[in-house]
């Protein structure tokens with residue numbers, strides 16, 4: 001049975017959180033002399049809303065999730081770190097990951113002194129069946145499923161995610177940083193029926209706001225309450241909150257860009273498949289493509305020498321490079337350069 005108290009680290013359970021000035025105040029104030037701010041208006045002389053109400057309402061409207069089931073972090077990397085701090089006991093809990101996957105889960109686990117258990121993806125980067133890993137995922141802690149997965153672009157079905165969550169005693173974190181590029185359904189649909197689920201999304205990818213640092217965690221109210229309790233009081237700055245609301249309320253351009261990137265992903269995949277020296281191009285539901293090359297290290301170096309930077313993933317997956325889908329012009333230049341290298 002799911003019990004938030006038994007999953008929360010003891011020192012966090014017992015913590016009296018810092019209470020910020022703006023948090024205790026709601027209503028119409030005319031004179032603010034509580035937070036030692038400079039009284040002269042600079043547009044930014046006041047501390048930001050610690051709970052980002054307007055931003056959460058905009059996300060809640062768009063994603064069909066209650067605002068009190070949302071946590072906003074300084075990028076989703078902050079949410080990942082806070083999940084470790086709140087729900088993992090060093091030396092006791094474990095972090096389960098399915099490599100090859102996003103590197104921050106292991107880095108964050110190590111920073112927090114949590115043992116990492118690696119359960120490799122199977123052929124074609126599929127998740128192992130629950131039955132085959134049941135005995136290995138017995139500790140509490142965090143189990144990360146990245147879908148679409150970075151760097152493979154693979155998406156995992158909701159039935160499998162649900163089964164995994166029901167078979168695990170800790171929290172299952174589904175990282176959907178790239179979900180807006182995918183045609184598959186978001187795990188947000190599982191939130192109501194899955195108390196130990198956390199869904200991460202970000203405004204860094206499809207929303208075009210990597211520079212703002214806005215990451216989203218959606219979960220039960222109880223889980224969100226714990227994250228709010230331990231976050232730095234003003235973790236999301238005023239400018240980021242305002243710009244985030246503006247972009248969310250006018251999402252036409254973003255939707256057009258997503259469509260364009262999806263079309264380009266298809267074109268780029270075909271072009272790569274027709275390029276000498278490319279052995280295999282994996283299908284992708286994200287804004288990048290993983291491809292296997294005859295001579296990956298050489299191709300990576302040659303592209304780099306011509307000012308084209310892609311991601312070398314050869315240490316994770318033999319002979320593989322990861323290429324972000326760019327504008328039509330950027331993709332064309334990449335393909336022309338690749339063809340010249342492999343001529």
Ligand SMILES: Cc1ncc(COP(=O)(O)O)c(C=O)c1O
Nearest residue numbers: 075076077102150177202204215
């Ligand atoms: C799978 C995945 N999750 C999270 C992030 C980080 O997102 P943010 O910019 O919100 O910290 C990335 C960034 O590359 C990513 O690939």
